[in-house]
Amino acid sequence: MRFVRRRRDPVEVNLTPLIDVVFLLLIFFMVSTTFETRQALELTLPESETGTALDAAPVTLVVTADGDYRLGERTLSAAALAEAMTERATQAREHGLVLEADARAAHADVVRALDRAGALRIDRVRIATRETQSPSTQAERP
Template sequence: MNLRHRRREDPEITLTPLIDVVFLMLIFFMVSTTFMRQADLELTLPEASREPGEQIVEPIELAINAEGEFFINGRALVNNQVDTVRRGLLQAREDTPDAPLVIRADARTPHQNLVIAMDAASQANISRLSIATVPQEQQ
């Protein structure tokens, strides 16, 4: 039995694998980064007034309150079914068939009601549609 005391060697830390991993990460980040490309042309864009131009045709107004009730040009609809809204829009378009549609939905109305309004407008062949908003107050 050999009971002699062995001399312990100090552990050696090799940095080569660590440097390899750092270089691989550097290459990965360089390849995956998207760089913002700025246009080579410098343009001066035209200015326009913020006020809307005169509208020749009075738009059809479809209002949706917070409870989900529909109103076309101030008149309440009997229910909020797509078919009812479509028939109401078709009736409102009889006088002015090329009138645009403005949807004024309360901010608290369910999202489904806005989808119903847009679906009914599509079924009524209304292609000019806008959603009314108010400007956000400056803070």
């Protein structure tokens, strides 16, 4: 007796749905990941009870405890501060300037930065602070 052989189709695995899922996962993780563009810098900001949270301005000037300045990714001395701020003055006039001064920074260093901002007609200068911790939270700290 002769059996009729059925022709078998070749078995295929469709990878299109798998590729779609992988791309969706990749997009999800890219969008949900926060990217930190600032370099690690040890700053102790002064406390404020009446401060309000604001979005970060594009121009941020950091005054360190050592009296150095950081504008964007560049570390500057007091002598180079004027030239660097002049380069970013137009952007700072448009969006404002955020001054992040270390709590241990000398008052003269902060005044120098504010004076330079005033000379460049930067009117919107915000000083970054951190929230005052409640007395119960301060007692719990080591």
